[in-house]
Amino acid sequence: MKKNTEQLEREFQEKIDNEVKIEPKDWMPDAYRKNLIRQISQHAHSEVIGMQPEGNWITRAPSLRAKKILLAKIQDEGGHGLYLYSAAETLGVSRDTFLQWLHEGKAKYSSIFNYPTLNWADMGAIGWLVDGAAIVNQVSLQKTSYGPYSRAMVRICKEESFHQRQGYEIMTKMARGTKEQKQMAQDALNRFWWPALMMFGPHDSDSAHSSQSLKWKIKRESNDTLRQRFIDKTIPQAELIGLTVPDPDLELQPNGSYKTGEINWDEFWNVVKGNGPCNKQRLAHHKKAHDEGRWVREACLAFAEN
Amino acid sequence: MKNQLFKYTLRLGDNALILGHRLAENCSRGPYLEEDLSITNTSLDLLGQAEAFYKYAAKVEDAGRTEDDLAYKRPEIEFYNLQLTEQPNGDFAHIQVRQFFMDAFNYYLYLQLKESKDQTLAAIAAKSLKEVTYHLRRSSEWMIRLGKGTQESKQKMQQALEDLWQFTHEMFVADEVDETLLKEGIAADLQILKKHWNTKVNEILKQANLQRPEDGYHATGSKKGYHTEYLGYILAEMQYLPRAYPHAKW
Amino acid sequence: MKTKDNQGPLWEVFTQKKQGQPFRHSGSIHAYDKNLAIEAARDLFTRRNEGTGLWVVKSEHIIDVQPEDAESFFEPANDKIYRHPTFYEIPDGVKNM
Numbered sequence: 001m002k003k004n005t006e007q008l009e010r011e012f013q014e015k016i017d018n019e020v021k022i023e024p025k026d027w028m029p030d031a032y033r034k035n036l037i038r039q040i041s042q043h044a045h046s047e048v049i050g051m052q053p054e055g056n057w058i059t060r061a062p063s064l065r066a067k068k069i070l071l072a073k074i075q076d077e078g079g080h081g082l083y084l085y086s087a088a089e090t091l092g093v094s095r096d097t098f099l100q101w102l103h104e105g106k107a108k109y110s111s112i113f114n115y116p117t118l119n120w121a122d123m124g125a126i127g128w129l130v131d132g133a134a135i136v137n138q139v140s141l142q143k144t145s146y147g148p149y150s151r152a153m154v155r156i157c158k159e160e161s162f163h164q165r166q167g168y169e170i171m172t173k174m175a176r177g178t179k180e181q182k183q184m185a186q187d188a189l190n191r192f193w194w195p196a197l198m199m200f201g202p203h204d205s206d207s208a209h210s211s212q213s214l215k216w217k218i219k220r221e222s223n224d225t226l227r228q229r230f231i232d233k234t235i236p237q238a239e240l241i242g243l244t245v246p247d248p249d250l251e252l253q254p255n256g257s258y259k260t261g262e263i264n265w266d267e268f269w270n271v272v273k274g275n276g277p278c279n280k281q282r283l284a285h286h287k288k289a290h291d292e293g294r295w296v297r298e299a300c301l302a303f304a305e306n
Numbered sequence: 307m308k309n310q311l312f313k314y315t316l317r318l319g320d321n322a323l324i325l326g327h328r329l330a331e332n333c334s335r336g337p338y339l340e341e342d343l344s345i346t347n348t349s350l351d352l353l354g355q356a357e358a359f360y361k362y363a364a365k366v367e368d369a370g371r372t373e374d375d376l377a378y379k380r381p382e383i384e385f386y387n388l389q390l391t392e393q394p395n396g397d398f399a400h401i402q403v404r405q406f407f408m409d410a411f412n413y414y415l416y417l418q419l420k421e422s423k424d425q426t427l428a429a430i431a432a433k434s435l436k437e438v439t440y441h442l443r444r445s446s447e448w449m450i451r452l453g454k455g456t457q458e459s460k461q462k463m464q465q466a467l468e469d470l471w472q473f474t475h476e477m478f479v480a481d482e483v484d485e486t487l488l489k490e491g492i493a494a495d496l497q498i499l500k501k502h503w504n505t506k507v508n509e510i511l512k513q514a515n516l517q518r519p520e521d522g523y524h525a526t527g528s529k530k531g532y533h534t535e536y537l538g539y540i541l542a543e544m545q546y547l548p549r550a551y552p553h554a555k556w
Numbered sequence: 557m558k559t560k561d562n563q564g565p566l567w568e569v570f571t572q573k574k575q576g577q578p579f580r581h582s583g584s585i586h587a588y589d590k591n592l593a594i595e596a597a598r599d600l601f602t603r604r605n606e607g608t609g610l611w612v613v614k615s616e617h618i619i620d621v622q623p624e625d626a627e628s629f630f631e632p633a634n635d636k637i638y639r640h641p642t643f644y645e646i647p648d649g650v651k652n653m
Contacts, residue, residue, distance in 0.1 A: 025623050051334040058330045059540075062547035062556040063374045064323075064357045068350060071330050075346040079600055082339055086566075086584040095563045095586060120547060120556075155583070159604070178554050285334070293337025294561050295462065296398045299455025300588035301560050306454065338563055340585055340596040347599045447591050 016217050021147035024090040032216050036146055037091050038107075039218060041098045044084035045109035047077045049282050053117045054126060062120060069166050070123060076163070080156045087148040103287050105274070112195050114276030121174045121181070121188035127167015129189075129196040129234065135160055136230045137200065145217035168237065175241040182242075189238065190246045197260070198268045200227035231258050307490065310483045312366045313386065314493055315427065316376065317483075317529070319359030320387035323377055325408055326352030327540060332395055344444065348405070351437040358430045378548040382538050383531035390473035392537045399452060399459070399466040406445035406510070407470065411477050412438045414502040418494035427492065446510050453514025464516055471519035476526040477503070483529070564588035565614055569597040572609030579611055587612075 003011075008027050015022065022028055051074050058074065061067035085095045101107035112130050117123070135157065142153045174185035201223040204210055213219040235258050238245050249261030270276065329349035336342025360373035371379075390408060395401050416438055419431035452459040478500040480488075487493035511518050525534070547556065563586040570579040582601045587593035593612045601607065621629050637643050646653055 023623075025620070027623070048334075048339065055334045058333060059327065059543045060546055062378070062554075064353065064360070064377055065374075066556055067330070068353050068357075071333060071346060071350055071353070074333055075343055075350070075603075078334070078339055078343050078346070079603070082343070082585065082600060083583055085339075089566070089584075152583070173556065178551065180551055181554050289335045289337075292335075292397065295456070295458050296337035296341075296452070297561050297563070297588075299452050299459030300564065300592070301562070302459075303451045303455045304564070304589045338586070340587065340592070340600065344595060344599040347603070444595060451589075 013215075016145050016215075019143075019217075021150060022145055023147045031212070032218070033091055035213060035216070035218060036149065037088060037093055039213075040084055040088040040091075040146075040149055041093070041101070042108050042110075044081050044088060044098065045102050045107055046113065047081035047084060049109045049113045049286060050130075051077050051081075052282055052285055053113055053115070053278075054123060056117045057120060057123055060120070061123075066123075066170075073127070073163055073166065076159055080152075080159070083152040083155055084149075087146075087152040090148045099290065103283070103290070105283070108272065110199060111268070111271040111276060112192075112199050113282060114271050114278045115191065115195050116277055118191070119184040119188060121171065121184040122192070124167050124170030124172075124174055124185065125188035125192040127163050127165075128171050128237070129167070129192050130199070131160060131163040131167060132234060133196045133199045133230050135164055136226050136233075140220045140226060143217070143220050149218075171243070172241050175243055185241075186243055189243050193246050194263060194267075197227060197231070197263055198271075200224070200230070202265070202268070228257065231260060232256070307486065308366060310486045311424070311492065312363055313483050314487055315359050315363040315366060317386040318427075318430075319356045319363060319376070320385050321391050321408070321412075322352045322359060323356035324385070324387040324537070324540060325391040325404075326350075326356060327544060328391065328393075328395060329401070329405075332401060335395075337398055345401070348441050348444070351434075351441070355430070355434045355437070358433075362426050362430065374548070378545045382533060382541060385531060385533065385537060385541070386529055387533075387537075388473065388477060389525050389528050389534050389537075390470060390477070392534060392540060393470060393473065394536060396466070396469075397462060399462040400469065402445055402448040402452065403463065403466040403470050405441065406449050407474055407477075407507070409438060409442040409445045410503050410506045411499070413442045414499045414506075415494050417502075418499065422493070423491040449510050449516070450514040453511075453516045460515065463514070467511075467516060468519050471521075472523050473525050475521070475524035476528060479526055479529070481529050564592075565616070567593045567597070567612045568615050568618060569601050570611040570613075571597075571601055571607040573606060575608050579609060582606075584615060585612075 009029060012022070012026075012028060012032075015026075022032075054070060054074050054077075058067065058071055061070050085098060088098060089095060098107065102109070112133075117126070138153055138157050138160065142150060142157055144150045144153065171185055171188075174181040174188075176182075177185075201207055204222045204224045207223055210219065210222060214222065235245055235250070247261045249259075251259045253259055271279070274280075326349045329345055329352065332342075333346050333349070334342065336345055356377070357373055360376045364371050364373055364376060388408075390404060393400070393404055413435070416431040416435040420428050420435055422428040422431065449463070452463045454460070478496045480496045484493050484496060488495055508518060527533070547554075565586070565588075566584050567587055568584050569582045571582045572579045582597075585593065585596045585600060587596050590612075594610060597610055597612050598607075602610065
């Protein structure tokens, strides 16, 4: 006997409530599938577009060690993009379609990658702050309800643990280095601090997808909870190496948690809508590589058929 | 002989560094994501080899320089990489043809060097040989895949062969450094290397339905520090931070 | 003439961490042919010493149990408790059985 939708939905929610993972062929509500497709592909695009701001410094890395580390890290981002595209594909959308949506501007990626990298300390700031923020989010996502997404997250978290450390190491060296290096470090923190806080998305009260995502356990914790966790972890790390967080309203509260000034949400929405410093450049770079690779992919397909 | 050994080791390091640097430039520009990662792996192998050779060169020189000094503080005229390695990425065909030529060269070079009487060179060569075996497998396959793929890919591969062929000649030009160290049982015999390289190249070109280009103009001079115009720009970019902030530690 | 352009078929990757251990599913990749598949698997899934063995298989060749068949496939095993050693009573004092 065929089950009706109501029954299926009830069973689905029961599984979620009992922490049973949902697998690709299991029944799931359309909205759950759509929500996941949006979130996972956005996450995958972020990893891949995220290769560019750091890629901007590969040819200028100042030591052999730094060059290898940076290149390996950027390669990891690409690898994480692959894990996530595969997870998203299990929901019935091909990678070609995801790429098409990205190029058409239908799919978003994290706005943080629309900021330029202007000095070498930015490589430190990205590892320390951007990966640091991403890790807080991803650790939480290891428990997401969709099996393939959860498995990708477990693998990614394992691999990313070196990313933040290498970033903080660069930042420490710069902050404790020559006068110019220290200036670069502070400048990098000044530019990346607020965009890093914005990575967690709008306040819970303004977040369109949040409450349903929490009910379905796609997201496990709210934007504001995760953001606060990141802030409380990061500020002492800045102080330890003598850098100043660019927030005049910053205040340590009696409970040990930090109260920050208000995020500039106009800037946030502007960059999300495509009007950030590097939005056009990042997308154009990706499209160009894709277009220039067409003849290679066509040749591969032709060769495989022979 | 110390001088010759220093120079010989530097050359090995320079080839690895400059080719690795060129491949690193390609990161985030691959034809599809899996290939982007694979090329980066090759680049990382080469950067590791460069580091190992420079460390040894610094030790041989014994003048207080480090591997980073050698990579970041030498001028163009003191770089001895083959001109082939510094040629721009161009399209994917140029990347793969350049890679195939160098992989075949490195493979047969390390095969000899792992028997070198210099134990450090022998050890680095033995380790590098494993990496290069994989590189050669991949670039040989790409030669065949693209040579036989579509009309367009075949034409692009043939064009890349024609463009880069002039830079293969100097791989086998021995100078006083090679000759001295060959007598000592330290360096590779470039005449033997040339024979192996030619056999491999002919074999793969045949399988790929590609034509071996005619010999014409031969680029040469890298063993004296003479390069194409491209190397200067590579170094300007690569060395900018250590040169602009000589007192900084990174 | 417009030629085809896509990412190629999907392949499943299995890695063996140490010799003697079972192969485990690591994830999937796109690749156009067998060589590219095994190489992409190597370059993606064994960068951190995660492998001494590697399998790839085209995803379309994997046969799996459909969710609607899961009950009839797996639940009949639930009551065969006599297949498990703890089902049996052994006198006290017998060691290592």
